[in-house]
Amino acid sequence: MARPPVSAVYILWLRQLKRYIRSRARIIGALGQPTLFLLALGFGIGPTFARAGGGDYVQFLAPGIVTMGILFTAVFTGIEIIWDRQFGFLKEMLVAPVSRLKIVLGRTLGSATVALIQGSIVFLVCLAAGFRPAHPLLLPLALLFMALIAIMCTAIGTAVGSVLQDMQGFPLIMNFIVLPLFFFSTALFPVPDLPGAVRLVVRLNPLSYGVDGLRGALSGSFAFGAATDFAVLCGLAAILLVIGAHLFSKIEV
Amino acid sequence: MMTAIIEARDLVKRFDRFTAVDHISFAVPEGVIFGFLGPNGAGKTTTIKMLTTVLAPSEGQLAIAGHDPVREPLLARRAFGIVFQDPSLDDQLTAAENMELHGVLYGVPRVERRERDEAMLRFVGLWERRDDYVKRFSGGIKRRLEIARALQHQPRILFLDEPTSGLDPQTRNQIWEFIPELCRDQQVTVFFTTHYMEEAERVADQIAVIDHGRIVAQGTVAALRQQTGGRTLEDAFIALTGHSIREVEAAPIDRMRRMRQVWLGRR
8 A cells, every 4th residue: 555654744734724723712812912912011111121222122022922922822732632632533643554753743843834823923913013024035034933933832832742631731831831931031131131040041941042033033133143043943943853752652542 | 264353362461560451362253243342441441452552462462464563553553443432533623524634644545535435424324414523413423423434444453442332322223233234345344342231242243251351251142142051141241250241330349440440541
C-alpha cells in the first residue's frame, strides 16, 4: 500500500484549522485580552512613558501585544491535546499507523498556523489603535518572527498538554507558565534600565527574543540583534519540539 | 483447521503488584466472530489494549495478522480497526470529515478512500447525514459512525470494546443485528468484549470466558454449554466461575479493581 508521509501531517494541520475557524467565540474571546492590554496600558501608561523620554508607548507596546496574542493562542491550542484526551479523539490518533512524530508535527504546524492568524488579527487591532510599522518592507521579516514565536509556544503547549491529564491544571499553566513568560519578557518594558536580577530573567526568557525580533522588524531597532533573536528562536523551537514530541510519544490512553 | 489471525500466548499485564491479565492464551481463527466475555474488571479492556498496541504486555507473545504489536506497531495497526468503549470521534468535524481524516491517517489512496467512505457510510445508514457535525449525533449514531470509520481502511480484524455499553436496548439490538452481516460482507474477523451473556450467545461463533484476569473456558457456545451441562450460557458461566456475571459486576472489590485499572492505565 502507498504510504504518503506528508498527508497525515497535512490532514492533522487541516483539522486544527477547521476547529479554529468553526469556533468564532474562541477567536473573539482570544482577542479580548490583548486588546484590553493594548488599550489600558497603551493609553494609561503612555503619557508617563512619553514624559520619561521613552517615546510613543503604543509604538513600543504593539509588538509585545501581538506576541501575547500568539503566545496565548499557541499554548492553548497546543494544550487542546487534553480535550482530545477527554473527548476520546486522542485514541483514534494513537492507534493510527502513523508515527507519533508525524502526529505532533501535524498538530504543531496546525496550532502554530492558528496562532499566526490570531497574531495577525491582533496586529490589525494594533494598527487600528494607532500603531504604525516603521518599514513596510520589513513586514515579511515580522511575519517570520511571528511564525517562530508561534511554533515555539505551540511546542510548549504540546509538552504541557501531553503531561496533564485534565483541565484541572489549567490555572497552574496560566499563572506559572503563560503569564510569567509574558510579563518577564521585553513585551511591556525596555530592557536597558531594568534592575540586574530582572534583566537576567528577561534575558533568559525565550519569549524576549521573540518580542525583540518582532519589535525590531516592526520598528527597525533590535535590542539583542536580529541574528541573535533568530538563532535563539530557531534553536529553542527545535529543542521544545523535540521535548514536546518526546512527551507526546509517552502518552498512554 | 483455519489459521489464527489473532494469537496470544501466556499474555500477562501487571500494574505495580496488581495483575490485570494473568497468563492468558487464545487463538482467533480468521473470519469468525470472537466474543471475549467477562464481568467488569476481569481484564477485557486491558487485553484489548494490548492487542491493539496501546498497552505493552508485561509478558507473553502476541501476533496480530502475523505482526508483533510491540515490535511492529505500525504494521499491526494497519491490520485492524477498533471501536473503543467510549466515543473517539472529533465532534467539531462532520461525519465525512472524520472518515476522511481516518482514511488519510491510514494511507488509503484518494480514489479508493472516497469509494470506501461512501460504501461504509451507506452501510451504516449515515450517507445522508455525512455533512452533519458529529456533535449533533446521538450515542447510537456515533457508534455506527465509529464502526464505519473502523472499517474504512479495509482491516482484516475489527475490535469492538463493549460496543453496546451506554446504548438503549433498541440501538443495542440494531448493532448486534448488523455485526454478523458486516463480518460476512466486509470479510473481517470480529473480536468483541462484553459483559452481556445474551450478546455473546447471540452473535459469537467462539467465546472465551475471562474472570479475574484468567481465561476459565473457551470454545463455541454449544461446546461451553455441553462441557458444563448447563442449558444456557448463564448456567455455563456460573458452573465455570462459581458466581453469576451480575453479582461480580456489583461487587465492590471489582469496582475498586476497575478504578485502579483506570487510574493506572491513564498514566
